[in-house]
Amino acid sequence: MTTNDPENPLEERVTRILSRIRERDFRLTPQRLTIIRILATSKDHPSVDEVYQEVRTQFPTTSVATVYKTITLLKELNEVLELGFPDGSNRYDGYRPYPHPHAICTNCRKIMDPEISSVDELSEEMRKKTGYTFSFHRLDFFGLCPECQRKS
Amino acid sequence: MTTNDPENPLEERVTRILSRIRERDFRLTPQRLTIIRILATSKDHPSVDEVYQEVRTQFPTTSVATVYKTITLLKELNEVLELGFPDGSNRYDGYRPYPHPHAICTNCRKIMDPEISSVDELSEEMRKKTGYTFSFHRLDFFGLCPECQRKS
DNA sequence: CTTCATGCAAAACATTTGCAGCTGG
DNA sequence: CCAGCTGCAAATGTTTTGCATGAAG
Numbered sequence: 282m283t284t285n286d287p288e289n290p291l292e293e294r295v296t297r298i299l300s301r302i303r304e305r306d307f308r309l310t311p312q313r314l315t316i317i318r319i320l321a322t323s324k325d326h327p328s329v330d331e332v333y334q335e336v337r338t339q340f341p342t343t344s345v346a347t348v349y350k351t352i353t354l355l356k357e358l359n360e361v362l363e364l365g366f367p368d369g370s371n372r373y374d375g376y377r378p379y380p381h382p383h384a385i386c387t388n389c390r391k392i393m394d395p396e397i398s399s400v401d402e403l404s405e406e407m408r409k410k411t412g413y414t415f416s417f418h419r420l421d422f423f424g425l426c427p428e429c430q431r432k433s
Numbered sequence: 434m435t436t437n438d439p440e441n442p443l444e445e446r447v448t449r450i451l452s453r454i455r456e457r458d459f460r461l462t463p464q465r466l467t468i469i470r471i472l473a474t475s476k477d478h479p480s481v482d483e484v485y486q487e488v489r490t491q492f493p494t495t496s497v498a499t500v501y502k503t504i505t506l507l508k509e510l511n512e513v514l515e516l517g518f519p520d521g522s523n524r525y526d527g528y529r530p531y532p533h534p535h536a537i538c539t540n541c542r543k544i545m546d547p548e549i550s551s552v553d554e555l556s557e558e559m560r561k562k563t564g565y566t567f568s569f570h571r572l573d574f575f576g577l578c579p580e581c582q583r584k585s
Numbered sequence: 586c587t588t589c590a591t592g593c594a595a596a597a598c599a600t601t602t603g604c605a606g607c608t609g610g
Numbered sequence: 611c612c613a614g615c616t617g618c619a620a621a622t623g624t625t626t627t628g629c630a631t632g633a634a635g
Binding site for chain 1: 515517518519521534536538539545547548549550551552554555556558559562563564565566568569570571572573574575576577578579582
Binding site: 458460461462481482497498501505521522523 | 600
């Protein structure tokens with residue numbers, strides 16, 4: 282489904298990003314639209330290369346540079362979150378572009394994004410002990426997902 | 434001071450790493466010893482290049498490759514922690530090589546490593562909500578340190 | 586129309602690797 | 611001695627950049 286159903290939170294994200302693009306007088310090219318759709322509607326945190334491969338199924342002449350440039354733009358607009366992994370690879374979340382905790386499987390690479398209430402508490406304790414004022418954070422837990430636990 | 438004063442926690446770290454190196458029958462070259470000293474006794478989380486420049490003051494022919502190889506070895510021994518930043522740069526902590534929260538100044542890059550009690554709570558909530566079993570984590574908060582707050 | 590985006594290739598980085606020669610234990 | 615380490619340079623992988631052409635607004 283690619284409708285603009287306002288009840289669909291994934292389509293809502295696409296719509297929101299498009300309006301921010303227009304607002305700032307950036308151009309809406311077919312490549313950009315496609316990249317935005319992929320980033321905003323993927324729940325599996327794709328890599329640059331995965332986005333690139335996916336765009337190419339629709340626009341075979343698209344270059345990686347365009348993917349990088351679009352992602353850079355979306356990062357500046359705070360409409361996509363870059364997840365930098367300890368191994369140096371990057372993956373992207375355009376559905377929930379604000380900092381939030383991740384549970385990352387070191388075996389199958391599956392990522393979960395649970396709603397966590399004790400983040401504020403941790404943040405507050407950090408503020409008290411350091412005197413820093415924080416604008417963003419990165420909270421990633423690495424280990425085995427339930428499925429990979431069973432297998433091992 | 435470069436004594437082996439057991440009361441000095443920095444020297445204790447050096448001693449501990451050296452014994453792990455010997456234990457596993459790795460060799461103790463002068464370059465390695467120097468790199469280990471730098472990583473274990475720096476409180477300011479140096480980058481590879483900073484370590485490299487520092488080693489070269491003592492052994493001018495040292496190559497970056499050696500620094501990388503030594504850091505890789507220490508990572509495998511879990512005697513140094515790699516701090517991967519969102520901008521892609523890496524910095525290292527050989528003094529507290531286990532996962533712990535960081536407060537990182539986005540202006541002057543100063544890092545603080547406070548003792549935080551509510552980490553276990555957060556970890557437990559993550560475990561309950563995802564079913565994952567975690568082996569390590571990354572908890573980094575980005576913002577302005579007290580000094581940079583005053584300046585701005 | 587005019588400006589901005591695209592696509593290509595080259596450049597820029599950070600890190601890794603292959604290998605000959607050296608050296609710690 | 612000799613397995614393992616060093617230093618050099620080349621290779622790698624990822625992201626960025628310059629520039630001519632093309633298309634959005």
